[in-house]
Amino acid sequence: MEDISSYFFHMLYLAKTVHDSPRLKKEWPSFGSIPLDEDSFYELAFELAVSIFEDTSCYYNEESGIDTWVLSDPAVERFCELCVRLETEKGLEEGFNPFRRNAEQMIHEGFRLDSYSYDYGWRLSPSDRGRHCILFFSDENFYGTEELPVAFLEILDGFRELNRQLEAELGLNKLVPIYPLRNEWKEAA
Secondary structure, eight states, rough: OOOOOHHHHHHHHHHHHHHHHHHHHOOOOOOOOOOSSSHHHHHHHOOOOOOOOEEEEEETTTTTEEEEEEEHHHHHHHHHHHHHHHHHHTOOGGOOOOHHHHHHHHHHHOOOOOSSSEEEEEEETTTTSOOOOOEEEETTOOGGGGGGGHHHHHHHHHHHHHHHHHHHTOOOOOOOSOOGGGGGGGOOO
């Protein structure tokens, strides 16, 4: 009888993560050709992690041995735009915007990984130079690569939910009728 690799169950978990995410499901239609071994498992986890945010860049610094992930997405950009608009309309300072605090808490929760040797940061305000993004740092002792796809998904979903809440707060998500109102209908000639 052939032994089942311990990575088999981890790969099933990643496959379920893809199945449950419509965006990832389009990019990863089949897991049928992936071998159930350690190398394939880490490769799959890395590829999934890279595909969560629309713009993901990974940099490796050979001197320090640090991997730096720069995660950016239209949902993050939209969040930052909505926060600036809310702060302008309500006269709030960045530090007193409850949505920014909720975003920070959501990022903290998303990055509660079982591994160690990692850190993270974010640039979500006009006072931060550069683009609006989330940063993730790890060194060679980091062993939680398989946790990153789920963590990234949770964070991105959190930004989408915060955007819905911000749009409601700002009165931007009004319903638009699919069909024109009756008095605007015209008869065909």
